[in-house]
Amino acid sequence: MKWEEFIRITANMPVIETQILLAGISNPAPDKVQISRWQKSGKLIQVRRGVYLLAQTYRKSEFYEPYLAGLLKRPSYISLEKALEHHGLIPEAVMVYTSVTTKRPGRFLSPVGTFDYRHIKDSLFWGYNSVTVNRQTAFFASPEKALLDLFYLKRVPASLEYLQELRIQNAGKIDLGKLVTYAERFQKPGIMEFVGILEKHVSSSAHKEKTL
Template sequence: MLFIDFQNQFSVYPVFSLQDIRKVVDNFSYRQLDRWEKKGYLKKIKRGFYCFSTQDVNRDFLFYVANKIYAPSYVSLEMALKHYGFIPEEIFQITSVGTKKTTGFEIPVGNFSYRQIKPSLFWGYRLVEFGRQKMLLAEPEKAVLDYLYIHSNLKTPEDFLGMRINVDEFKMQISIDRFQKYLEVFDNKTLSKRAKIFLTTIQRDNA
């Protein structure tokens, strides 16, 4: 297969695997990917995953990569909080949650971390368009609740003040009704108690 034909067929995919290719091209050999990588036509993202060398590596692309290389998962926790403007710190890992075991990858395009959640908690994400594909990103309310759920050591007003939440952004983007409904779905009394302290603390901090 000529590279130009391959590029025309797969240019809609920001990241692709050998498995993706074989769904379209029967008996496609991984050796062809290796040859194209050596020629500089492709970049290896991670073992088994590639992108075109012309691909722009921006935040949306990294979110898509995070979804793709360890599925099922969606971007959440610190990176989602930063994305929504809730926290001031720069975040140097693409943080996600998923149903597989907790892990992380340091690969050429960036650092990726994944925290495991129960399958029953795999919801509350948006399908965000990225080119002709879609990526999964936690809704604002779910990003906060995922963070509180994972970081169970955060319990006191002092702990929550330490998160340095931008209260103006929080009020603009968070639906308290949706936050409370999502909290009920967690069905976790300890989390509910901590979330109540969290809300009270940041509202008082803005008073």
Template structure:
């Protein structure tokens, strides 16, 4: 596999120190890219196939799934392309830049870690939020540090809302008893209904 963790190399008879020295040499020689601690990607042109940044995002931080801007763009709910993978995780929040991309991870509570599925992205499978959950995650994380406004909602420039499932949206809202999220969620639902008319 082009993307691997150094622990996978324990099947070989060489010592762990030897393996780490060899990995460092391959990185210096441009044959490997170190994604983050322990994770490596075979560099082009040595890798047998392209590995999507989305696959890298799913793999090197677990548990996580793609959400927020990247998922909204993937589902066509916003007009902008999101070049950098945005994910949510129950692990700590972190960002790191590697392989030409900024990988962004936002923390959510385990109770909210749902509403995603395996989806084909090119020829590879990724874990990605449903459209409704991607927007819900965006709203939830925004409200942790800001006050909600319709202006913020308009600035998202939501589109292609014909198949947006408001029943799912309401189900996600029921996950929390926080009044701020429930009020904002209700406004979002009204906004989507208006946009469809």
């Protein structure tokens, strides 16, 4: 495959998956070698094996980083601090895309970002919604599930001090009824204690925000 043909096929693809691109080709080995050469020459950016982006010069369609996070490991959804940032619940910019998956945990370091994956059991893989940007669909934990995933997966302390360190803002976005319902589904000792402290903190924060 020549570069001109490759560009014609992929220019409008935000993310290039070689498994899909080369499907149906009886002998894809020469094309894989050529793709590797283009990557080494800077025409392609390798995110991980088999997943590439066109260099900015050749790209007609911008990729959506949350979509890329979901593509690198399926099934998965973005959660923990990155989801809290997405919902506007914490002020800090979170550079690492942390996702939850039922598959093996892992981390991908790439030129376009760091993608971290935490394992969760099948029975707790829920509480997320889809977001579509430029025809690229990503999945984010709801505010309530992101907070519970944070406590469950990072084993953070059930303390007011920790919640104050998070600097939760826009607390009105958190549905306290849903938070309790979700917490009960975890059936984990300590999580209801965390929720109790979180409820008080959220209620207090929401009241302060209304009076400002």
